Amino acid sequence: MNSIATMKKSECSPESQALKAAFKASGLKQAAVAEHMDVTPGAVRQWLEGERPVPATKADRLGTLLSVAPATICAKYAVIAEQRGNVVPLRHDENVDQRRPDQALRRVENDVDALRYALAGIVSVTTVHRPAEALAVAAAIRRSVPKKFLERGFVHELLVTLDAASRA
Secondary structure: OOOOOOOOOHHHHHHHHHEEEEEHHHOOOOHHHHHHOOOOHEEEEEEEEOOOOOOOHHHHEEEEEEEHHHHHOOOOHHHHHHHOOOOOOOOOOOOOOOOOHHHHHHHHHHHHHHHHHHHHHHHHHHHHHHHHHOOOHHHHHHHHOOOOHHHOHHHHHHHHHHHHHOOO
């Protein structure tokens, strides 16, 4: 048996203690957290009791739910964040079978579509509420995006919108 599984309650890790405090402050029930996190209530209990650490792939979502920094409830997440300069790592999607390229490709396509909607929304808000800054945003895009993307497609459409707002 590993040492984490045999810890006594008084020997809980700092991450487990932080998780307990955040959980208590949230007022959420273990079953509700388990459902939100797509895990069993037993897994949540093990995290809270310090029997098992919160997986790094779950720390970001759990931290958001409990309004705490993921690194405070998951030591492995803290190490990953430190190694990557506090850049949040992309989470592995447990619902995608990595042996099925069609599922992975569909996930990437969905993510690209979501990013397009988000970027279009940001550009729309910028053009309406900050038209004076639209020109600066367009200039930054032109500096950082390869030329082949500037002349056609989605980025080109965004630049046309930003340019029109800056002229208005």
